[in-house]
Amino acid sequence: MKFRSPSDQPIHIALTTGHTASIPPEGAELDPMFHREASARGAVAFDEHTTATMSPEDRKAAIALALTAMLDGKAEDDFTTEGKPNLLKLKARVGFAVTRDEADTIFTALTAKA
Numbered sequence: 001m002k003f004r005s006p007s008d009q010p011i012h013i014a015l016t017t018g019h020t021a022s023i024p025p026e027g028a029e030l031d032p033m034f035h036r037e038a039s040a041r042g043a044v045a046f047d048e049h050t051t052a053t054m055s056p057e058d059r060k061a062a063i064a065l066a067l068t069a070m071l072d073g074k075a076e077d078d079f080t081t082e083g084k085p086n087l088l089k090l091k092a093r094v095g096f097a098v099t100r101d102e103a104d105t106i107f108t109a110l111t112a113k114a
Helices: 030-041 056-073 087-094 099-113
Strands: 002-004 011-014 022-025 044-046
Touching: 002 099, 011 030, 011 087, 022 030, 030 044, 056 087, 087 099
Parallel strands: none
Antiparallel strands: 002 044, 011 022
């Protein structure tokens, strides 16, 4: 299965077995042992027939929209005990994996405006 980084930065994976992999934005074929960790790190699975890609601006806008809805909804489980967005809830809203750094950066920008 092929995976690609959702941003312009590659995703680096190191398993406890000592195996490593790098997932570039243009995508790479990964051994099945890396699939779970690649998904957990926000890599996007795709095949040769997948042509739709989200621009970084569209991605940020989708995350910001979902975070705004989470803030307006005031559901306790939308945020961690530290007050950060719950990545599982955020992923469910946007339909793709979001990294902690990505969520925190956009969340900080949104809450700074308020």
